[in-house]
Amino acid sequence: MSDATTNMTSDPMLEAIVGPTPGQMLRKRIFGHQGLMIGVVVLGILVLVAIFAPLLAPHDPYAQSLMARMKPPVFLGGTWEHPLGTDHLGRDYLSRLIYGARVSLMIGVVAATISGVIGTAMGVAAGYFGGKVDAVVTYLINVRLAMPVVLVALAVVAILGGSLQVVIVVLGLLLWDRFAVVMRASTLQVRGREYVAAAKAVGCSTPRILMSEIMPNIANNLIVVMTLEMAHAILLEAALSFLGLGVQPPTPSWGLMVSEGKNMMLFEPWMVLIPGAVLFVLVLAINLMGDGLRDVTAPENRS
Amino acid sequence: MSNTDTTQPVLELRSVSKTYTVKQGMFGKPKPLKAINDVSISLKRGEVLGLVGESGCGKSTLAKILLGLEEPTKGEVRVDGEVIGATDRRTLARRIQPIFQDPYSSLNPRKSIEDIISLPLRVHSIGDSNTQDKAVREILDIVGLPQRVMRTYPSQMSGGQRQRVAIARALIMKPEIVICDEPTSALDVSVQSQILNLLNDLRAEFNLTYLFISHDLAVVEHLATRVAVMYLGRIVEESSVGGLFDTSGHPYTQALLKSVLTPEAGKGVPDTELGMEYPNPIAPPSGCHFHPRCPMAMTHCATVPPRPVPTPEGHVECHLFDTENGHDTGTPLMREGV
Numbered sequence: 012m013s014d015a016t017t018n019m020t021s022d023p024m025l026e027a028i029v030g031p032t033p034g035q036m037l038r039k040r041i042f043g044h045q046g047l048m049i050g051v052v053v054l055g056i057l058v059l060v061a062i063f064a065p066l067l068a069p070h071d072p073y074a075q076s077l078m079a080r081m082k083p084p085v086f087l088g089g090t091w092e093h094p095l096g097t098d099h100l101g102r103d104y105l106s107r108l109i110y111g112a113r114v115s116l117m118i119g120v121v122a123a124t125i126s127g128v129i130g131t132a133m134g135v136a137a138g139y140f141g142g143k144v145d146a147v148v149t150y151l152i153n154v155r156l157a158m159p160v161v162l163v164a165l166a167v168v169a170i171l172g173g174s175l176q177v178v179i180v181v182l183g184l185l186l187w188d189r190f191a192v193v194m195r196a197s198t199l200q201v202r203g204r205e206y207v208a209a210a211k212a213v214g215c216s217t218p219r220i221l222m223s224e225i226m227p228n229i230a231n232n233l234i235v236v237m238t239l240e241m242a243h244a245i246l247l248e249a250a251l252s253f254l255g256l257g258v259q260p261p262t263p264s265w266g267l268m269v270s271e272g273k274n275m276m277l278f279e280p281w282m283v284l285i286p287g288a289v290l291f292v293l294v295l296a297i298n299l300m301g302d303g304l305r306d307v308t309a310p311e312n313r314s
Numbered sequence: 315m316s317n318t319d320t321t322q323p324v325l326e327l328r329s330v331s332k333t334y335t336v337k338q339g340m341f342g343k344p345k346p347l348k349a350i351n352d353v354s355i356s357l358k359r360g361e362v363l364g365l366v367g368e369s370g371c372g373k374s375t376l377a378k379i380l381l382g383l384e385e386p387t388k389g390e391v392r393v394d395g396e397v398i399g400a401t402d403r404r405t406l407a408r409r410i411q412p413i414f415q416d417p418y419s420s421l422n423p424r425k426s427i428e429d430i431i432s433l434p435l436r437v438h439s440i441g442d443s444n445t446q447d448k449a450v451r452e453i454l455d456i457v458g459l460p461q462r463v464m465r466t467y468p469s470q471m472s473g474g475q476r477q478r479v480a481i482a483r484a485l486i487m488k489p490e491i492v493i494c495d496e497p498t499s500a501l502d503v504s505v506q507s508q509i510l511n512l513l514n515d516l517r518a519e520f521n522l523t524y525l526f527i528s529h530d531l532a533v534v535e536h537l538a539t540r541v542a543v544m545y546l547g548r549i550v551e552e553s554s555v556g557g558l559f560d561t562s563g564h565p566y567t568q569a570l571l572k573s574v575l576t577p578e579a580g581k582g583v584p585d586t587e588l589g590m591e592y593p594n595p596i597a598p599p600s601g602c603h604f605h606p607r608c609p610m611a612m613t614h615c616a617t618v619p620p621r622p623v624p625t626p627e628g629h630v631e632c633h634l635f636d637t638e639n640g641h642d643t644g645t646p647l648m649r650e651g652v
Contacts, residue, residue, distance in 0.1 A: 033423065033467050205420035209483070212381040213434045214407035227424035
């Protein structure tokens with residue numbers, strides 16, 4: 012090449028390419044964030060418990076034993092035969108809790124994924140194309156926000172009958188609003204950047220721009236909303252099951268366990284407190300993780 | 315195609331207008347905003363046309379039209395004599411490439427430098443991954459970046475380095491025309507000259523044609539062969555660089571020249587004598603759009619729009635130079651359609 016340009020290669024200013032890659036910086040921030048680490052560890056444990064439920068559960072969660080009804084947990088004077096006691100049908104409480112984690116996590120992940128796909132598609136389309144598309148999506152978001160989730164879910168479940176699948180689909184079809192709002196706002200922010208204009212000027216197709224220029228830059232927001240909606244779906248499932256319109260017995264679900272224990276609440280409060288506490292821990296862990304992810308990814312987004 | 319014909323303009327705009335409609339409040343009538351009003355320019359191969367003007371005069375809209383990101387409301391864009399519509403973005407992309415103002419926002423922060431530079435090749439399926447890799451290494455050499463930046467990310471680079479990456483991306487497909495939209499205004503002064511020299515060397519090496527948009531006359535003087543001055547969507551003066559800087563005609567050009575900051579002590583901030591702020595482009599002043607700020611305005615400037623007056627080096631749109639209309643009479647002149 013020409014002399015003038017080869018000289019620049021030896022320019023000392025250009026030799027200084029400093030700092031770690033964005034990936035390395037992200038890793039450093041993730042491991043430095045306490046709340047995030049706590050959330051990830053607790054959630055990780057619960058996920059492992061759910062996956063290995065058949066190995067961990069001391070008893071069959073469906074096996075009833077009328078001879079051993081309402082045994083108290085170990086710390087209230089029970090035996091190690093049933094570490095967390097038994098319910099009103101004599102089923103081992105610990106085993107039901109362990110299997111219940113599967114239901115809760117399954118609902119959280121699948122429902123949040125369904126609503127994530129719907130909401131992201133709508134939000135990104137609205138933010139990127141603007142105009143009429145945006146008007147329609149904004150209208151749909153407003154319609155959805157005007158509907159009380161619990162009432163709609165109750166009505167649908169009452170008509171179709173409660174089951175794990177119905178609850179997952181209903182929640183998935185109802186919880187996309189936050190995805191749509193957040194994805195629309197972040198797309199609006201990103202689409203005006205010059206690298207999007209540069210991609211257009213290069214001749215990129217619209218799907219390519221959306222997938223390789225827009226999506227990678229808004230994915231961090233998607234992950235944060237995803238965790239929050241997971242927690243939301245898990246709580247809603249518990250509420251629906253508690254009302255008897257969610258997961259149907261004898262499936263072990265934490266919401267159902269609270270519901271089944273509520274008659275005995277005044278005499279055997281642990282029947283409500285144990286599943287309630289696990290639910291609380293799970294949702295707290297997910298929220299800690301979501302909060303942490305937001306903290307960890309935000310600074311990079313700003314720069 | 316007449317690539318060999320040197321007199322044929324490589325890029326030509328023929329009376330291009332771009333009008334946006336701006337809504338005013340919820341019930342207000344939408345009003346037209348003439349971002350670009352009947353602009354004609356032509357660039358010959360190897361030429362550098364500097365386009366100067368204040369913020370909001372339509373410079374960037376013009377760049378978007380040339381890149382096919384916006385479609386002109388009226389008029390046509392010709393590349394090598396062929397009319398180009400915004401629909402041919404892909405064909406246009408191989409001939410015209412942009413270098414944007416802000417290298418902090420023109421590079422996707424989630425992509426490695428290699429991905430960013432090779433994107434045009436991948437989009438147009440030029441070569442396989444081996445030749446693409448080779449092309450990226452070559453172009454890095456040309457823009458003066460070490461090869462090891464290929465694996466790094468934009469956030470690890472300085473502004474000047476990023477702008478070199480943007481230049482590499484623009485040049486990797488060997489375009490004929492490069493639209494430089496204020497490529498140095500976001501950079502440190504010390505880096506600006508490096509980038510300008512690089513652009514100059516590249517132009518000579520690859521026989522590139524530049525449209526160089528800037529609000530900095532000093533930068534334009536350094537690089538351009540011809541200058542067009544834009545005001546409220548119109549080219550009010552076009553001239554060779556020498557002609558403009560020596561004997562500028564239009565009062566607006568004179569004001570711009572006065573506004574250039576000099577490091578001389580005691581001079582203070584220059585007074586452009588432009589007085590009032592930039593007019594609202596939705597309701598541009600009548601007659602000559604510049605008359606409310608013009609120190610040499612005459613009575614008929616407020617009523618009669620000036621027409622382009624040919625000069626030895628280009629043209630100027632000002633009543634001061636329109637001898638046929640007899641500006642010294644001071645009477646409003648009735649022209650067709652006025």
